[in-house]
Structures are given as C-alpha cells and as structure tokens.
Amino acid sequence: MNYSWLGVLKAGLGGNQSWTPAWPDQEPREGYDVVIIGGGGHGLATAYYLARDFPGKKVAVLEKGYIGGGNTGRNTTIVRSNYLWDEAADLYEHALKLWEDLSEELDYNVMFSQRGVYNLGHSLQDMRDIERRVNANQLNGIDAEVVSTTELKQRIPIMETGAHTRYPVLGASFQPRGGVARHDAVAWGFARAAAARGVDIIQNCEVHALDIEAGRIRGLDTSRGYIRAGQVGSVAAGHSSVIAAMAGLRLPLESHPLQAFVSEPMKPVLHTVVMSNGVHGYVSQSDKGDLVIGAGIDSYSGYSQRGSPHLIDHAAAAILQLFPVFSRAKINRQWGGIVDVCPDACPIISPTPVEGLYFNCGWGTGGFKATPGSGHVFAHTIGQDSPHPLALPFHLDRFTTGALIDEHGAAGVAH
Amino acid sequence: MFLITCPYCGEAREEQEFSYAGEALIKRAPLDSSDAEWGDYLFNRNNTKGPTLEQWQHTLGCRKLFMVERNNVTNDILAIKTFESLRSDS
Numbered sequence: 001m002n003y004s005w006l007g008v009l010k011a012g013l014g015g016n017q018s019w020t021p022a023w024p025d026q027e028p029r030e031g032y033d034v035v036i037i038g039g040g041g042h043g044l045a046t047a048y049y050l051a052r053d054f055p056g057k058k059v060a061v062l063e064k065g066y067i068g069g070g071n072t073g074r075n076t077t078i079v080r081s082n083y084l085w086d087e088a089a090d091l092y093e094h095a096l097k098l099w100e101d102l103s104e105e106l107d108y109n110v111m112f113s114q115r116g117v118y119n120l121g122h123s124l125q126d127m128r129d130i131e132r133r134v135n136a137n138q139l140n141g142i143d144a145e146v147v148s149t150t151e152l153k154q155r156i157p158i159m160e161t162g163a164h165t166r167y168p169v170l171g172a173s174f175q176p177r178g179g180v181a182r183h184d185a186v187a188w189g190f191a192r193a194a195a196a197r198g199v200d201i202i203q204n205c206e207v208h209a210l211d212i213e214a215g216r217i218r219g220l221d222t223s224r225g226y227i228r229a230g231q232v233g234s235v236a237a238g239h240s241s242v243i244a245a246m247a248g249l250r251l252p253l254e255s256h257p258l259q260a261f262v263s264e265p266m267k268p269v270l271h272t273v274v275m276s277n278g279v280h281g282y283v284s285q286s287d288k289g290d291l292v293i294g295a296g297i298d299s300y301s302g303y304s305q306r307g308s309p310h311l312i313d314h315a316a317a318a319i320l321q322l323f324p325v326f327s328r329a330k331i332n333r334q335w336g337g338i339v340d341v342c343p344d345a346c347p348i349i350s351p352t353p354v355e356g357l358y359f360n361c362g363w364g365t366g367g368f369k370a371t372p373g374s375g376h377v378f379a380h381t382i383g384q385d386s387p388h389p390l391a392l393p394f395h396l397d398r399f400t401t402g403a404l405i406d407e408h409g410a411a412g413v414a415h
Numbered sequence: 416m417f418l419i420t421c422p423y424c425g426e427a428r429e430e431q432e433f434s435y436a437g438e439a440l441i442k443r444a445p446l447d448s449s450d451a452e453w454g455d456y457l458f459n460r461n462n463t464k465g466p467t468l469e470q471w472q473h474t475l476g477c478r479k480l481f482m483v484e485r486n487n488v489t490n491d492i493l494a495i496k497t498f499e500s501l502r503s504d505s
Binding site: 241255 | 457462464467469487490
C-alpha cells in the first residue's frame with residue numbers, strides 16, 4: 001500500500017478501518033541468500049538497499065527483540081556530516097544526501113528536519129579546532145561555517161553567552177543541513193520499504209551460534225531454529241563482539257552504556273540543535289515538544305542498557321549552564337543504550353576472515369546520523385562481495401596497518 | 416551505579432571514586448610480533464558479555480590499581496583481587 005494524502009482521506013472517510021500492518025511479521029524460512037543480524041536502523045537499511053540494488057537475492061533480517069527497540073530507538077536523533085577527515089566526511093555526507101530524499105525514497109515520513117546543528121567552542125583551542133574542521137568541511141564540499149558569539153546570541157537568544165559563565169561560549173561551528181529525524185519512523189520506514197521488496201523481517205529471533213564450515217559461513221542457529229545463509233551481515237551494534245565471538249573473532253570494540261533523557265513536552269523554545277564537547281551535553285527539541293538531551297558514555301564497559309546517575313546529573317548541569325531558562329523543566333524519562341566504541345571513533349564496515357561473514361559495527365555514540373549511508377555501503381559490500389569505495393577505509397585491516405581515522409574530535413561525545 | 420570495595424582501603428565506595436582501566440590480564444605482545452599480533456594486542460578486546468575481569472584504579476583514594484570481577488549486565492561485583500594475589504597463586 002502506497003501512502004498518499006488521497007489514501008489518508010479515503011481511509012479517514014471509512015473510519016480508518018482499512019489500514020493494514022506496515023510490514024508482515026514473518027516466520028523464518030529454511031534458508032536465505034543473505035541474513036542480516038540486527039533489526040535496527042542500520043540493519044534494516046542494509047536489507048532495504050540489498051533488496052533494491054540486488055533484486056535476485058532473498059534477504060532476511062533477524063531481530064532478537066522488536067524492530068527499532070535497541071539503539072535506533074534510544075539515540076538523540078541528531079543528523080550531521082561535519083567530520084574532519086576525508087574518509088569519514090565522505091561517508092557521513094553520503095548518508096546526509098540520502099537523508100535528504102529518504103521520506104520520498106521510502107514513502108514514509110521520517111520527519112527529517114534540517115534545522116541546523118551548532119557545535120560550541122568554549123576555549124581558544126576549541127575555536128582553533130572548530131576553524132580547522134570548518135575549513136576541512138568546506139574543502140570537502142560540506143556546508144559549514146564559523147559563527148561568532150555575537151551572531152550566536154542573535155540566532156539562539158535563550159542561550160547564555162555571557163563572558164562570566166564557567167565555560168564561556170566563544171563561538172561555534174554550524175552545519176545548516178544538519179538536523180534531526182524521528183528515529184522510530186526511520187526504523188519503521190526502512191522495515192516497511194524492505195518488506196515491500198520481499199525482505200523477511202523476523203522478530204524475537206536471537207542468534208545463538210554461527211555455523212561455519214571450512215572457513216565459510218553456512219547458516220545460523222537461532223532461538224527460532226536453524227537458518228541456512230549464503231552470506232551473513234552482522235549489524236548488532238553493542239552486541240557485535242558477542243556475534244564475533246561466535247565466529248572465533250575478536251573486534252577492536254568496547255561496549256559502554258550511553259544515556260539520554262527528555263523533559264516534559266513544552267511549547268517550541270529551541271529551533272535548532274546545540275552540542276558542546278566542552279561541557280558534555282547536547283540538546284534539541286523534538287516536534288512533540290520535549291527537550292532531548294544526551295550525556296557522555298559511562299567510563300566502564302558493559303551491557304546493562306543503563307548507566308550511572310552522575311552522568312545524567314553532569315549533562316543536565318551542562319545544559320542548564322547554557323540554557324538557564326530550562327531550569328524549571330522536569331525530566332520525563334531517562335534511558336540508556338549500549339554503544340560499541342572503536343579506538344578511532346570510526347565504524348567498521350568490513351568483510352572478515354570468515355568467508356561470507358561481514359561486520360558493520362563500531363559506530364559508537366554516533367551511528368544514527370549514518371543510518372541510510374551505512375546501510376547503502378554495507379549492502380554493496382555484501383552484494384558485490386567487495387567493499388564499497390566509501391567503506392574501504394573502514395576495513396578491519398586498519399587495526400593491523402595502523403591507518404586509523406581519528407574522529408574523536410568530531411564524534412562529539414566524551415569517550 | 417554500583418559500589419566497589421577497594422582491597423587496599425577496605426571500604427565500599429561509589430563507582431565515581433574509581434576509574435575504569437580496561438580488561439585485565441592483557442598480555443603485552445613481544446616487540447618482534449607481526450603487525451597482526453601487535454594490532455590484536457593493541458586494539459582487539461574480548462568485550463565479553465556477563466562476568467568479566469577488569470582493572471580499576473582508586474583514583475580519588477589510594478590511587479592503586481586492582482582487579483574487579485563484575486557481571487557487566489547486572490553490575491554485580493563478583494570478586495575483587497589484587498595483582499599481588501596473582502603472584503602468590505603462581
């Protein structure tokens with residue numbers, strides 16, 4: 001069923017009784033050409049682009065819980081592409097360009113809103129780094145500008161930009177094409193569009209073991225039985241190391257809790273996204289009206305999907321310093337996700353020593369913004385059994401050659 | 416949030432007082448390792464789910480490093496060991 005205003009009108013006149021589920025809940029079949037482990041945004045996007053660009057392949061997505069119940073539904077929905085190094089900038093910009101047409105591509109409103117993203121600088125060194133990054137962005141054809149404190153005061157009047165604060169705002173970088181998208185809609189839109197192209201989406205199906213014979217993947221043992229697979233793509237985010245261990249592999253990843261929280265909904269007060277590495281907080285206001293605030297990662301590794309309260313306290317304090325006007329807003333909900341942090345704050349999109357087994361992981365604290373791009377290049381890496389040119393620098397080999405892509409500065413969250 | 420008992424100070428204190436210092440007992444690769452072995456030592460981690468043995472430092476206390484066995488799903492502390500205890504075990 002295609003969604004259209006005419007369809008909404010017709011269904012509305014019929015009392016909204018004619019809507020069908022956006023995608024069918026499939027039973028696993030005996031085997032598939034490609035099995036994707038992980039039904040989050042990246043996994044579903046991979047399946048969608050596989051189905052779109054390699055129509056002959058039979059594809060399934062296995063999700064241990066429900067669609068979009070992991071990090072896809074737990075992030076702070078920020079989208080931007082202002083990364084420092086060419087390799088990362090190209091990858092995230094590829095994603096941003098896909099974001100711009102995504103609602104039409106999927107026939108599903110992902111509510112992508114290019115309201116701009118500010119990264120604040122609080123010290124002279126911050127400002128030098130910001131200028132360097134803005135220059136690098138412009139050389140890579142990415143929209144970026146340095147904004148002065150005076151200008152910031154005009155653009156975001158509620159922000160405290162006085163010189164006497166603990167961390168004075170000395171300026172910011174600004175990416176006008178950055179913004180936010182509705183994360184649930186991204187998962188649902190990709191799931192619906194993938195299912196429409198014949199992808200089986202199998203929920204409540206946890207992978208227990210990988211069947212590997214003579215260095216080649218043969219299938220998977222799951223909580224819903226054995227599934228034969230020609231190729232397997234793991235897009236398991238925080239649990240990537242667990243899947244890798246099933247293949248006898250070790251990855252350069254540490255899983256950490258990362259927390260976020262939202263305030264009670266309120267009238268529009270903040271029209272853009274404000275991030276600060278210096279004081280460890282980032283804030284935007286969702287279309288529903290709640291302030292969405294993200295914290296830094298917990299220092300210890302873990303799979304608990306909840307972190308320590310002092311990080312929430314710290315992020316709230318940082319945001320209140322920047323926006324004293326929020327001091328009476330009440331926190332509504334708080335949650336945590338498990339992020340897989342890579343030593344260079346860049347992802348791994350790569351084949352592995354096991355033939356037919358591929359990993360897309362290590363997105364750490366910033367994977368949401370890359371969702372369509374990550375899926376697109378990973379689909380090509382699997383479909384052509386050779387890394388997509390944009391994915392090549394993110395090969396696992398870089399941890400042997402030493403060709404790391406250090407994006408700690410642009411990753412935006414304290415590690 | 417959980418409490419850790421420093422084996423040197425002997426008191427259960429908030430996790431904030433300590434610094435996490437990564438997986439324990441990672442053996443340093445020899446200097447004549449291949450690139451792959453060195454990369455494995457430097458970057459790759461087991462990143463196990465469940466009980467793990469890790470290093471913590473009592474940063475805001477005695478500043479000593481020790482080992483904590485923690486279930487990283489429930490954050491239950493299962494055991495606390497000093498590095499000296501390794502020496503007496505062997």
